[in-house]
Amino acid sequence: MIKQNIIITDEDGMHARPASKISKIAQGYEDAITLTYDDKDVNLKSILAVMSLAIPQDSEVTLSITGDNEKQTLKDILKAFEDEGIDIKTQ
Amino acid sequence: MKNKQIASKGIAIGKAFIYQDEGFDVPKNKTKDVKKEKEKLKDALKKSSDDIKKIKEKSEANLKQNADIFDAHLEMINDPELIKQTEAMIENETLAAETAYDKVADQYIEIFKNMDDPYFKERASDIKDIKNRVLAYLLGKTPKTNIKTAQEDTILIAKDLAPSDTATLDFDYVKGMITEMGGTTSHTAIMSRALNIPAIVGAKGLIEKIKSGDTIALDALNNNIIINPKQTELDKLKAQQKDWQTHLKTLNKYIDNPTKTKDDHQIPLFANIGNAEEAKNLKDVGAEGVGLFRTEFLFMQSAEAPDLKTQIKAYQTVFEAIQPVIIRTVDIGGDKDIPYLKLDKEENPFLGVRGIRLALQEKKLFKTQLKALLIAAKDQDDLRIMLPMVATINEIKKSKAILNEVKKALKKDKKAFQDNIKLGIMIEVPAAALNAFELAKHVDFFSIGTNDLIQYLFAADRTNENLSHLYEPYDPTLLSTISRIIQAGHQEDIPVGLCGEIASKLDLALILTGLGIDELSMSPTSILEIRKTLASLNITDLRTLAQAILKAKDAKDVKKLIKQFKDDNL
Numbered sequence: 001m002i003k004q005n006i007i008i009t010d011e012d013g014m015h016a017r018p019a020s021k022i023s024k025i026a027q028g029y030e031d032a033i034t035l036t037y038d039d040k041d042v043n044l045k046s047i048l049a050v051m052s053l054a055i056p057q058d059s060e061v062t063l064s065i066t067g068d069n070e071k072q073t074l075k076d077i078l079k080a081f082e083d084e085g086i087d088i089k090t091q
Numbered sequence: 092m093k094n095k096q097i098a099s100k101g102i103a104i105g106k107a108f109i110y111q112d113e114g115f116d117v118p119k120n121k122t123k124d125v126k127k128e129k130e131k132l133k134d135a136l137k138k139s140s141d142d143i144k145k146i147k148e149k150s151e152a153n154l155k156q157n158a159d160i161f162d163a164h165l166e167m168i169n170d171p172e173l174i175k176q177t178e179a180m181i182e183n184e185t186l187a188a189e190t191a192y193d194k195v196a197d198q199y200i201e202i203f204k205n206m207d208d209p210y211f212k213e214r215a216s217d218i219k220d221i222k223n224r225v226l227a228y229l230l231g232k233t234p235k236t237n238i239k240t241a242q243e244d245t246i247l248i249a250k251d252l253a254p255s256d257t258a259t260l261d262f263d264y265v266k267g268m269i270t271e272m273g274g275t276t277s278h279t280a281i282m283s284r285a286l287n288i289p290a291i292v293g294a295k296g297l298i299e300k301i302k303s304g305d306t307i308a309l310d311a312l313n314n315n316i317i318i319n320p321k322q323t324e325l326d327k328l329k330a331q332q333k334d335w336q337t338h339l340k341t342l343n344k345y346i347d348n349p350t351k352t353k354d355d356h357q358i359p360l361f362a363n364i365g366n367a368e369e370a371k372n373l374k375d376v377g378a379e380g381v382g383l384f385r386t387e388f389l390f391m392q393s394a395e396a397p398d399l400k401t402q403i404k405a406y407q408t409v410f411e412a413i414q415p416v417i418i419r420t421v422d423i424g425g426d427k428d429i430p431y432l433k434l435d436k437e438e439n440p441f442l443g444v445r446g447i448r449l450a451l452q453e454k455k456l457f458k459t460q461l462k463a464l465l466i467a468a469k470d471q472d473d474l475r476i477m478l479p480m481v482a483t484i485n486e487i488k489k490s491k492a493i494l495n496e497v498k499k500a501l502k503k504d505k506k507a508f509q510d511n512i513k514l515g516i517m518i519e520v521p522a523a524a525l526n527a528f529e530l531a532k533h534v535d536f537f538s539i540g541t542n543d544l545i546q547y548l549f550a551a552d553r554t555n556e557n558l559s560h561l562y563e564p565y566d567p568t569l570l571s572t573i574s575r576i577i578q579a580g581h582q583e584d585i586p587v588g589l590c591g592e593i594a595s596k597l598d599l600a601l602i603l604t605g606l607g608i609d610e611l612s613m614s615p616t617s618i619l620e621i622r623k624t625l626a627s628l629n630i631t632d633l634r635t636l637a638q639a640i641l642k643a644k645d646a647k648d649v650k651k652l653i654k655q656f657k658d659d660n661l
Contacts, residue, residue, distance in 0.1 A: 012431075016214060016394050020163035027171070046172035047163065048218070052202045054211040 001066040004074055006081070007058060007089040014055035016047075018084035023047040025080045031067025033077060044077070092294045094556060097311045098280030099616065101289030102332040103267030104325065105244035107305045109298060110252070115226045120187030128181045132174070132188040135228035139168050142224060142234065160217070160394045167221050173199065189229035196222040213430040217394070246307040248298060252279045262286055267309035269316065271295050274556065284595070284614035285369050287376075291316060293556070342619035346377040350622045356630035358604050360622055361417070361612035363590055367405040369615070370412035377619050381416040382538065382612020383477075383590035384409060386460065387423050395431050396456055402463035410471050417538065417588075417612070419517065420460055422446045422479040432456075441552065446480025446517075451489055461497045468509035477538055481516040481523055487533045490514070517590075518576050519543035527579035537580045538612070539573055541591025548572065564593040565646035565653075570602065574641060577607045588612060597621055598653045604630070605637030628660055 008014055026033050026044045033044040037059060042049035044063070055061060065073050081088050122128045147161035167173070173195060180191035196218060203215035227234040244266045251272040268290040270279045283290030289311035301307070301318050308317040308328050312335060317324055351357045361382030362373050366389070370381065389397050389405055397405075409416055423429050424445020432453060437443035450457040461476070468474035478490055491514065501508045518524055519540035531537065541564065546553040548569060551561035563569075573589070580587035588610035593599045595617035603611060604625065613621070636656045643649045 012210070012395070013208075015210060016163040016217070017159050020159075020166040023166050023170075024162075043172055046170050047166040048170045048199050049172045051211065051214060052199065054206050054208050056208065 001064055002070045002074060003065075004063045004078070004090065005060060006063065006078070007060050008055055009058060009087040009089055010085065011057050013057050013059065014050060014053070014086065016051065018081075018086045019047050019050045021084045022077070022080050022086075023050060026077060029067070029069070029073050029076070031065050031069060031073045033073065034064040034066075036062040036064065092296055092316065095291050095294040095314060095316070096274060097314050098268075098273075098290040098292045099283035099288060099311060099614075100335075101267075101287075101311050102328055102335060103244070103246060103289045103309045103311070104320075104328065105246040105264075105266045105307060105309075107301050107303055107307045108245045108247050108265075109301070109303050110247055110249040111298075115193075115223065115230060115232075117189050117193040117226065117230070120190050121185055122181070122187045123185070125182050125185065128186075128188040128191075129178055131229060132177060132181070132192065135188070135192075135225050136168055136174070138228045139221065139224045139234075140165060143168065143221075163394070164217060164221050167218060168225065189226055192225060192229060193222070196225075209433045210431050213394070246309055248301070248307070249279075250298065252282075262288065267307075267311070269294050269297060269307075269309060271297055274554065274559065281363075281592075281614070282365065284616050285363075285365060287616050342623055345619050345622045345626070346375070348377075348622070348626075349379065350625055352604075352625050352628055352630045352633070354629045354631060356604075358608070358625065359610045360618045361588070361590075361610055362615040362618065363612050364409070364615070367408040370409040370416075373413050373615055376615040377622060378413065378615055380610075381409065381413055382588050382610060384416055384418045385422065386418060387421050390421050390423060390429055390456075396459070399459055399463050399466075402460060403467045406464055406467035410468060414471065415473070415475060417475045417477050417515065417536075417590075418464060419477045419479055420447075420450055420457065424449050441546070447478045447486050447490065448480060450478075451486065451493075454493065457493060458497055461494055462501065465497060465501060465508040465512075466506060469507045471509060473511040473513055474509040475513045475515065475536070477515045477517060477536075479517045479540070480520060480543075481518075481530070482520040483522070484526075484530060484533055487514075487516065487530070515585075517543075519547065521547050524548075524572050524576055527576045528582065531579045531583035531585055534585065536585050537576060537587045539576055539587065539589040539591065539608075541569070541573075541589060541593045544572070544591070545569060545593075563646045564596070564599055565649040567641065567643045567645065567649060570606070570649070571641050573603070573608075574606045574637075580609075581607065586610065595621075597624060598650075598657075601625075601628070601633060601656075602637055602640055602649075602653065605633035605635075605640075607634075607637075624661065632656075632660060 023045055034041050035044045035050060037053045037055050040053060042053060044050060063077060143161050143165050176195045177191045180186055180195060181188060200215045200218050203211060203218060206212045224234040245264045246267045246269065247265045248269045251270055265288060268279060268283050268288055270292050271294055273279050273292040280290060280292050289309055291309060291311050294316060306319050308320040310328060312331060349357060350360045359379040361380040362378035363383040364370055364381055365385045389402065424440060424443055444452060464474060464476060481487060513535040515536035515538060516534050517540040518527060518537050523530060545562055545564060549561045551558040553562050577587045586609040589603055589608050590612035594611040594613040597620060600611055600621045640649050640652055643652060
C-alpha cells in the first residue's frame with residue numbers, strides 16, 4: 001500500500017462537480033483507493049462516500065492505494081484532482 | 092378558482108399532468124428470491140441511468156442549464172457503496188429491493204441533511220431526487236419527470252413551478268400550463284409567454300378536482316378551465332382556437348417591419364428573455380433586439396456557479412441569434428435563492444442583498460460574469476451591460492472599477508475582448524428614480540424596471556394577492572415617475588428604455604410611447620400586436636394623450652382616457 005497526504009486548497013472544498021468526476025475516474029482502476037479525512041476512511045470510487053465527508057477548504061486528506069499498479073494509479077489520481085479544478089498541495 | 096388570471100393567451104386541450112414533488116410510501120416487503128431482487132435493482136438502476144443520460148443530453152443541447160449536476164446524479168445512481176450496501180441488506184435481511192434501497196438511500200440523505208455546510212446539506216435533495224426515480228422503477232411506477240417521455244398533448248398542472256422545476260421539464264408535449272399559485276408576473280407566467288404556451292395562473296383548488304389523465308380544456312382567451320369537456324364544448328373551443336390562429340397570422344405581416352407610427356416615429360420593440368435558448372426564435376416573433384436578458388437563470392439552474400466557459404457559450408448563443416442585446420448582470424436575491432452562495436437568510440429579502448448589492452459583495456462571481464461577457468462579445472459591434480437594483484452613484488462607480496479591473500486583466504493576458512462597452516442601469520429603486528437626473532451623468536443608458544419599481548413605489552409585494560389593488564400600473568403616480576425618468580435621461584442625451592411586464596400591455600405601451608420612451612422590451616409574444624397598433628397611430632396624438640394622462644387623478648381616470656383614445660383612433 002502507498003499513501004500520499006494532500007491538502008485541498010480549493011475554496012469550495014470537495015464539492016459535487018469535481019467529486020463526481022474524480023469518483024468516475026477512480027472507478028476505472030482495479031486498485032483499492034481510500035480517501036481518509038478526519039479519521040474517516042471512504043472509498044474514493046463512491047461519490048456519496050466522498051461527499052459525505054464534506055471536506056472544506058484547506059483540509060488535509062490522505063490517499064491510500066492498494067493493488068498491483070499503486071504508483072501509476074496514485075499519479076493518475078493526483079492528476080485527476082488537478083484536472084478537475086481542485087487545487088491540491090502535496091505534502 | 093375565482094382569482095385565476097390569464098398569463099399567456101391561447102387555447103390548449105390535452106391530458107392533465109399533475110406535477111408534484113411526491114415521495115413514495117415503501118412497504119416493508121420481504122423476499123424469498125434474493126437473486127431476483129438483485130436483478131430488479133440492477134434493472135431499475137440501468138433505467139434510471141438511461142433517463143439521466145437523456146436528460147443531460149437534452150439540457151446540453153438546449154443550453155437551458157448547466158448539465159454538470161446530472162453527471163453527479165449519474166455517479167450517485169451507480170455509486171458502488173450504495174449498491175453494495177443495498178445488495179448486502181437484500182441478502183442479509185431477505186428484504187425486497189425497494190425496501191432495502193429506500194433504507195440505504197435514506198441513511199445517506201440523513202447524513203447530508205445533518206451537515207452544517209449549507210452546500211452539502213442541499214445535496215440531500217439530489218439524493219432524494221435519484222432515490223425517487225430508482226424507487227419508482229422498483230415499484231413499477233413511472234418517475235414523476237416522465238413528462239419528458241409524454242407522447243400526447245399534455246396540460247401541465249402544478250401548485251407552483253420554481254425556475255428549477257421548469258428547467259428540467261420538457262416542453263415538447265406541454266401544450267398549456269396551469270398553476271394554483273402566482274400572478275401574471277410569476278415565473279410560470281413569464282416563462283409561459285416566452286415559450287408561447289397558453290397558461291392560467293392562480294387557479295386555486297384545481298388540483299383536488301382533477302386526476303392525472305383527465306382531459307383539460309385550457310381556455311386562456313376567456314380565462315376558463317373545463318375538466319373533461321363535452322364534445323360540444325370541445326367543438327366550440329376548437330373553432331375559437333382556429334380564429335385565434337388566424338388572428339396571429341394577420342399579425343405575421345408585421346414580422347420584418349421596424350416598429351413605427353403612422354407619422355414615422357420609430358420605437359424599437361425588444362424582447363425580454365430568461366435563457367439563451369429563447370433568443371433563437373426571437374426573429375420569428377418580430378423582436379428588434381433583446382432589451383433584457385436575465386442572466387440569473389444560468390446561475391439558478393445548477394448546483395454550482397457556472398464557470399467561465401459555460402457562461403461564454405450561453406452569451407454567444409444569444410449574440411449570434413440577435414442584436415442588439417442588453418444583458419442584465421446577475422440579479423439574485425429577493426425571491427431567487429442560490430444554495431451554493433450560502434446567503435444569509437433575510438427577514439425581508441426584497442429589501443435585502445440582491446442585484447448589484449450582491450454582485451458587489453460576491454466579487455468573484457461578478458468578475459467571472461463580466462469577463463465572460465467581454466470575451467463572448469468580442470466579435471460584436473458593442474456590449475451593453477445593465478446593472479440591476481442600483482440605488483446610488485457609488486454603486487455605479489464601484490461597478491465601473493471592477494469592470495476596469497476585468498479589462499486590465501484581459502489585456503494583460505492578451506485575450507481578445509469587446510472594448511466598446513455601454514454601461515447602463517435599471518431604474519427600479521425609488522431612490523434611483525428620484526435621483527435620475529444625477530445618475531444619468533454616470534451611465535450610457537437607463538432601462539426602467541417596472542415590475543420592481545411598482546412594488547417598491549407603493550410598498551406592495553407583487554406576489555401578495557391581497558395587495559393586487561396597489562400593484563396598479565395605470566396609477567398616475569407611477570406614470571409621472573416614469574415620465575420624469577425619461578426626461579432625466581434625455582437631458583443627458585442617453586436613451587431610456589423600459590423592460591417591465593407593463594410594456595407587454597397594449598394600452599400601457601401606447602401611453603409609454605407618448606411619454607417619449609426610446610425602446611420597449613416585453614414578452615416576445617406581445618410584440619406584433621403592439622407593432623400593428625402603433626403603425627395605425629400618430630406620435631403627435633399619443634403625446635397629447637400622455638400629457639392628459641399625467642394630469643389624471645387616479646388609475647380609473649387613466650383607463651377612461653385611454654379607452655376614449657382607442658375608441659377615437661382605432
